[in-house]
Amino acid sequence: MIRENKLVVVGLGLLALAFVAAAVRVFTREGLPLGAEKKIRLSFAHYLVYESNRVFFNAAIREYERLHPNVTIEQLDVPPPVWPTWRQTRFTGNTAPDIMQVGRGMRDDQFALYMRPLTEAVHQPNPYNRGTELEGVPWKDTFVDGLMAVGQESEGFRDQLMEYYGVATYLNIVRVYYNRDLYEKIVGHDRPPRSLQEFVALCEQTLVHGRERGIELSPVAGSIEYSRNLFDRVVAHQTQRLDASIDLQRDGVIRNMHREHAIAWLRGEWKLEEPPVRTGLELIRELARYYQPGFLNATRDEAGFLFKQGRTLMIVSGSWDANYFMVDTKFRVGAFDIPLPTRDDGVYGAAPRGRLVETGGGQDPQGGLGITRASKHPEVALDFLRFLTSRQMNQKFADECLRVPVIVGAKTPGVIDAFEPQADGYPAGFNLLHMQWASRATERFNQTLTTELVRPTGSVARYIERFRAGYAQQVRHDLDFETRERTRALMRSDALILALSRSDGPRTELDRQRLRRLEEFQTQQEAEIYQSRLVLRETAAR
């Protein structure tokens, strides 16, 4: 008993001692001498976790600190799977870093509440482009797409808020990666296939090569995700012309891709049996033969590993994987554009318009970075963003991280020149798998049916039969969900419009423009909601 009391006394004593020591340390800490300039500290968080990104950002930060000795910047790279939770925790705890990446499902309410608009800034020139032909050009126009991307996934301009919130850093472009050493062994040269026929012949040669040597060798490595990189493009290419007939605005692109396509399906304006869709499905089935057996059950990592081990000749993926596939791989890796059917193709050449365009809205820029409202030094954070998205720094980023640059005049690095975006082409049509759309009912439905399309014992006819039987219900589910979601956004936009029109603050031309655009967009959005409702109602009995 006495011993226990002694222990308590000793414990309390130690605690008191630690407290006193801490207090003394806090109160006697030497501050900066009066008159000395205090360092500005910024934090910068992103989920680009490849080592090369971290190294590049560190170097860029050091360079910026050299130019601005009163600033220090801390980099935080957060793994993508935990990013959304991490981000929300930081937002609600008011501990968000100064600069944040703005992708991965960030919602309009999060943008409005936690991020600072960059609208005024993007209309001003980027001073870090001084001395180049971009000097004096508004910042937004220094991006290859003019930061025009709109819609739910946009990492720059948010149409529901009519504000710019992020500046992009790279483009994601999909190509075929190939094992150049193996390729040369199989075909005897290093010239990539230039047509669909050559691609199919290459796949056949690869299979023969494997059989003759008794090795397990598939032409292409795939998983659900990787195979979509090819399949989605195949169908979107075949349906280029069909899009013109389902285009609800006749504006030449399917802006709200899945709503327009869903409405057209419910109205009976496109059918699976029609040549563009059917030929797309037939081509998928033909190409699926060249993936490794059971590829739909493989994970993304397994498929990537198969390629890295040299057990497949190719893998279809985006420029985001260039670092993974082209660095530290035991063989030389090259890349080439996906050879889609050309007009002279007797089977698949009739439907498409031509090559798929990848600029000007064909592929939306990614890697958007924005400034949080929690930032205590937003003007410094803005300056750092300008520095990071200057042509010179974007070129360095592209070169060192193997990315497709996003600033006008910056060049795609030579080692990945096959990823140079295709500027001379036509808008994509629609595909059958609808990523990120509404409640994703149609996506799940299609994924279960893809097996029917690609397995050796399956068939296009059976796929179509099963698709037709269940698709309408899934489309209705998604369209209904989307309509409710958009109605919620509409409710908030009333508040936004009223708030802007009654706010007493100083009004600039940009403010007035924003208000007018919000009103205009709201009316068109509202009309679209009622279009969807009308179609759901009119087709309910079918």
Added chain:
Amino acid sequence: MPPSLSHTLLLRWLRLALAGALAVVSAQGAASDNLWERLARFDFNGVAEELAHERQLADREKQLVLGVALLNRQPRTPATVAEAARQFEALVDTNATDDVGRWARYLLARIVQLHRTPASTVEAARQYRELMADGGAHPAAQRALLKLAVLLVYDPEVEPDRAQGFREAEALASRVQDAAAMAELRLMLGRAAVFFRLPPEVCLAHLRAALDAGIATPFLRSATLFAVGEFARESGDRELALSSYRTFLVENPRDQRVKLVREHILLLERTTAAR
């Protein structure tokens, strides 16, 4: 030479005290001045909480702010929507025709149309008509006109006959007061004409009128220029098609439709030359 430790500490405490006092003062100022700005940043919960403590809100503007905050506060429940409606009703009871009163009436119609379950588009349409009847030039009445037009065009509860609804919405154009609202209305009608597969000349008439009135949103304007080109081409109006496509190219040189538009222009120019 650095100052002594006691001086540094004293100055640090003084600075802290001053910053604290300034923060309190500026927070009070900000609370009364920036409520609308906070709503524009979607800080609905914060504003609702702040104003809930002010028992008697004499200022009608603040009452309107509170109503909007309550309407959008999360989590949104039937009770919060009803509370917001009571707030707007109280404003209307006091004065239905001053500026705040008219906006409160507009928001009550929006509650009926969008926020309540089940919604009543018929009742919303009735309230929009009333608002337009006694003060059509007021901004709230002009917004009501546009909302009514959408319902007339698309909602079978409000108008069972689609063609009749479209005609009634077209007729509302005579009551529009400014170019911006006119652009909105004609663009909505043009897009409806496309949706209902009406003849190209109907689509063209409205889409061109919208362009003439001035579409403010760049992506809506580029979409309309392209559509006018398409319908003009279909209806054989080569000059209009050419001018619309050319304007599109000038305004959107980096757009993904550039190659398509250039081809259309080339074809139209060849046809014109052949004639």
